Amino acid sequence: MSTPSMTQLSARIGENTAKVNAYLASHDLPGPSFEVDAPQQLLPPGTDAEMVLARQSVIDDCLELRNLLLGPREHIMTTHQAINLVSPKAITAFRLAHAFPVGSETTFAELAAASGLGETHVRKLVRHAVSVHNLFAEPRPGVITHSAASRLLAEDDAVHSWVEYATHELWDAAFHAPDAMRRFPGSGEPNETGFSVANATDKSFFAFMSDHPDRLRRFAAVMRYITQRPELGPELVVGAFPWGELPAGGTVVDVGGSHGLVCIELASKFPTLKFVVQDLDEPVIRDADARKPAEVADRVTFMAHNFFNPQPVHGADVYFVRAVLHNWSDKYAVEVLRNLIPALKPGAAVVVNDVVTPEAGSVPKVAERQFRISDLSQVLLLNAGDRELAGWTSLFGAADPRFKFKGAAPMPGSTRMWMIHYVWEDA
Structure with a gap:
């Protein structure tokens, strides 16, 4: 995509800044500030989409204008700090x-x-x-x-945990990533990463964290903080797939579903469906089962399951895999999909709810930047990463040609997450 000129960027910045300023004034909201009593975020939840977009446009265009005005040499010297x-x-x-x-x-x-x-x-x-x-x-x-x-x-403990995680786990892993890539060229193994080298371990990120409870608790707090972002809300899943078309009494299996927030949300909206939430972490399963709302308790069950073992729930209508496969390289993601096969009945749906990265140059640079940061972060910690849509289709093709593609689309309300729909045709 072509880069706008300085005058175009400046004009857009002025126009959209005026929109945001007028919105704040008309709603009696304070202006932006870092004074100690300033609000934690400029626009409150529920702000209309047009105003959210105007604010984001100002941020993006200011970054682009700064880079243009720096020029290549100063940009390099000031960016790498x-x-x-x-x-x-x-x-x-x-x-x-x-x-x-x-x-x-x-x-x-x-x-x-x-x-x-x-x-x-x-x-x-x-x-x-x-x-x-x-x-x-x-x-x-x-x-x-x-x-x-x-x-x-x-x-805010969650914010403190995020900064600790970014400046400790991620930074240390980033520093040692070139060493890992030199020692393990092209590796997709989760224990041959910058994180592994930084911590002098032959264990994967999750296995290592299990041995260090304080660091694991910090990571869990960061994940909770991230998943509380509006665009990852479980309520968005409700309208992103035709759940209401499933047969009465149908079953949905949430593979790697952690605390089951998505299934609890779906169960409250679709009273004829049953849900099974699976996760490897047995304490999480026990806690989530104890906390589930009474009104859905008879239709949402929890089960300890390692998705690298064959799927134990046979004949379900949907196997839902949310934000799981981006944590694994293709070799292991294919294994997760293949472990579903013994349980699949003809016509069963496999629905992946995960990040789909844009093709290079298909979105504005500032938008693409966040995708690339997320993708590389996965490499540093897990030797995994996000995939373009073509990467998802090749993943299912490698798992088994009997997985038939039915469609993929961005999840309404999210800038990153998609719903990718496959059906099992055992013929």
């Missing part, structure tokens, strides 16, 4: 945001005493964080207060 992750890594590691109450002031000496760090190091870390990340503020020389961003770190 690994040093920028040092301050948030230290701030979360030493819990500096928790070292003094929101609404109060502190000094570098007091922060040093609270954290056990040297005062010189604290001063350099915090001032870097203020200038680069809007973490904390320095209203007077040597006096530190919270900003809206550091307040989030102090008060």
Whole structure:
């Protein structure tokens, strides 16, 4: 796709900024700020789609205009600043945001005493964080207060966990990824990754995390935080597939369904259907089973199951696989699909709800960037990744030609997730 000119970008930025500003004023909403009492997000939930798009357009166009104005040389020199992750890594590691109450002031000496760090190091870390990340503020020389961003770190455990995860697990894995690629060229094995090299282990990410409960809890908190994004809401699945056309008494098996949020949502909307939620983690299964709403309890059951073993529930109408296969390279994803085959009756649907990446150059660069970041993150941790639609079709073809493609489409309300529909034709 061709890059808009500077004047085109500037005009769009001005036009869409005016739209957002007018919307905020007409709804008596505060303007953007990093002051400590500023709202955590600019547009509240439920904002109409046109305004959400206008805001995103401003963000994207500002990034593109910045890159154009930098030019190739300055862009390279300013973009590749690994040093920028040092301050948030230290701030979360030493819990500096928790070292003094929101609404109060502190000094570098007091922060040093609270954290056990040297005062010189604290001063350099915090001032870097203020200038680069809007973490904390320095209203007077040597006096530190919270900003809206550091307040989030102090008060929202999920946000704190996310920054820890990004600056510890992901950063360490990224640093060692070239070493892993050199040692294991072309590997699709989950224990031959940047993460494995960083942690000097021959275990996969999930196996290693199981041996480190504190890091596993942090990762689980991050996953909960990510899955709470509106575009991943289980309610979006309701209208993304013709569940109501399934026969009364029909069964849906959610393979790797964790806490069963999707099936609970579906059960509340389709009272004639039954659901089986499967997950490898038995404590998760027990907890989810104990917490399921009473009104659907007789139609949503939970089962411990490893999807690398043959599927134990035979004859179901739909086998639903949500956000699972992107965690595995093709070799293992094919194995997961093949393990369904002994249980499939003719006409059974296999529905994958997962990310579909766009073909290179088919969407604006700023939109494509997020897909590529997500894709490469999977490589660093799992030697896996997201797939283009052609990659999904070749995956099913490699699993068995009796899987027949019935269609694929973006899930309404989501910018990344698709519903990919196959039917088993054993003829």
